[in-house]
Amino acid sequence: MKERLSQQAIAMRAAKEFQDGDYVNLGAGIPLLCATYAPIGKDVFFQAEQGMLGYSRLLQVEEWEEADLDYVDAMGRCVLPSSPGLSFFDMDTSFDMIRGRHLDCTVLGGLEVSEKGDLANWTRGNLEWGAVGGGMDLAVGARRVIIAMTHTTKDGKPKVVKECRLPLTAKECVDLIVTDLAVLEVTERGLLLKEVAPGWTFEEVQSLTEARLIPDPVLQEIQL
Amino acid sequence: MKERLSQQAIAMRAAKEFQDGDYVNLGAGIPLLCATYAPIGKDVFFQAEQGMLGYSRLLQVEEWEEADLDYVDAMGRCVLPSSPGLSFFDMDTSFDMIRGRHLDCTVLGGLEVSEKGDLANWTRGNLEWGAVGGGMDLAVGARRVIIAMTHTTKDGKPKVVKECRLPLTAKECVDLIVTDLAVLEVTERGLLLKEVAPGWTFEEVQSLTEARLIPDPVLQEIQL
Amino acid sequence: MVFHWGMGRGTPQNLIRATYNKGVSDLIVISHNFISAHLGGRVFSLDEVCTPLMLAGRAKKVITAWATDYAHGKNKTLENGVAGGRIELELTSHGNLIERVRAGGSGLGGFYSPVGVGTFLEEGKEKRVIDGKEYLLEKPLRADFAFVRAYKADTRGNLVYRGSVRGSNPIIAMAADVTIAEVDEIVEVGELDPETIVTPAIFVDRIVKIAEDGFGSTSYMQCLFRTTMRTLLEGEEE
């Protein structure tokens, strides 16, 4: 079987989308790894949804003696306390920022993405309980929504689908999907397959995708 | 003709209503004078609607050399820059405070007050333009609304009326009216005349009032 | 969209003056008030202290809570413009105005306010009873440009304010396509205490530094204040 991208590689590819000066919020899971792979030479500022803006990287293990646990990202991991340019605010201002379309980009995980860009990512099961979190707000509010996820479920079922079966996070919100097999752009005509993992073909990716894919005329291999 | 209370005396009587620890917003005109007459021995904290809370007095003329013009009340007059316990916030938080019923009391001016407690105080004329300001927000939001005004207009017409003729500021919002002739409480039964200016009788005040007054069984003279 | 209060601290005077001098017209101007700057009964000319009133002559519409100048003010641009039908006026309350701007900046479609029920503000608005209380539906407000006056900025655009003149500046900064901040000083990133930053850089697009002690600067205003106070006091003594 051909090799798929690692979680790190998915995050690296997604992080390549960041532009200089972008304000970005990262969801849990693979998206969080993007904090480590912001493009060199570009200033990218991350937002933590509980109320912090402007950190560029997280404390590494060898720096933990410097750690101040009042300076943490949305997952509670320490950022550099000396990060210059940080600002703090309450959680309502944070979601004003998100809902008000001030963030340039968010990278979120996905359980299913439809060909129209519908996103389902908060529950595998019913609506009885679940972890809605800030995903709905981010999917609706961020100017650009990138989904970073595996292309198929653990038992091999497609996650890029015609219509989502799982409860939705938001309708028609996704701009780009980065998986361990492909980079897909949501367009008016449908899903454009722009890049494939090294060694994979359009047909092979299509066979693991429920939605119909449109091959980019200049289909490329994913570069990290 | 019998003597009426001065503007200062109206303000002094209104200020007697403040309780220890009260947060109070003062409107323009006579109400502003209340800042000078907060009861001795009681801590009263004033709010300036552009975004400041906690000042207790204004700079006096002889202190102006200490003045810092970034510490001003709603009329742009300097508060003591060293006022301990001041806090600053944006104007939206300021009106959250007002609208959200956090203020204990507001003292506002009045052009007309009806027997049901309707208030008209922002325009003498039509709706074409005018100075709405924060009066509508304060009248609706403050827990207690006190009106400090003259009892009649300059040409002797009653300002305490059956129904307001001028455009309303808010409906059924007034709790207490302090004038140069009387102190009136708005009750479910109507306007209760609680106090009269020294030397004035119930009948004399009633004759300068359009609304029907109910005499308090223990009608008293206004004490300052 | 611009803030003004009292003597004009917190007012982006240079941005207002530059806009006026540029000769643009047909503006829609959103500001809490359109009054002259004043102090202790003295009213300043627009040459001394610029206020949004300066833009009234360039406006086809104003949205405000305070459309009349003080009685002792001489500048009737707005009043005459409205009376003459040249300027459309949308009048509201301070609180509803700032909340509408906040709704515009935070992506909400509108909100139900208890303020204005039973008044002229009801006109053309949906009235609704929620949990036994009446409210009016208020719609969001946004602008193409927000002019903001802050005390200091860092080069990324984080803003700090000073004292009681923060006003609506932090809110209007959120609700425009382009937000321009006028400040006394621009410092390096990291020099502002993060606990004092009120407007995060994400809301700010451009920063303009006022010339050292220049028009509208903190020291200019403090000097104007002292001169005025001295004159007023001397007047009292005579």
Added chain:
Amino acid sequence: MVFHWGMGRGTPQNLIRATYNKGVSDLIVISHNFISAHLGGRVFSLDEVCTPLMLAGRAKKVITAWATDYAHGKNKTLENGVAGGRIELELTSHGNLIERVRAGGSGLGGFYSPVGVGTFLEEGKEKRVIDGKEYLLEKPLRADFAFVRAYKADTRGNLVYRGSVRGSNPIIAMAADVTIAEVDEIVEVGELDPETIVTPAIFVDRIVKIAEDGFGSTSYMQCLFRTTMRTLLEGEEE
């Protein structure tokens, strides 16, 4: 109404524990999440770090955006309670939840949010098109008590926070009949820099000081953090 995030900084742990120990029941608990405190994959017990999860066993209803504990958490009080029909669950998004609390604290009757359109959040809500975009009507939320965690208070009740754990504390402080703040230190009025005060005293009814280096204090948490980090690092080295 109470805030919690990550390792539990910003969480009023003593107030939560005291409420639990008091043995009250049938609470309605509003909190952004009901998860165990965690750090670097390690989940703390409720003896080490109290979170709103502790109150789930005392609740008849919870309103939250996050009702499942982490997979590696062992405390299933809420999940089992919901599954068993003992706890009513009202699920929403982080952003809609905090905006509803703000509406409750600021006297609004509700607001139109774009978040939740096309999802389960539509159920039972008015959907409305405003300027061509769909919104859902969200209603205000208030509580009888708000528990707030701040860094320092002055004796009047002004609060300052520290770093990124301010969270929803300043908002929930506005939206309860009684707001109680749990702080490391209480100082005299005038000792806090007014430019750093986030919650004005008007929103705070009572202040509780955490015992010096006591449970939930900043130094307690810092110590717990260092011990945990050391253990995790030693585990990695082995």
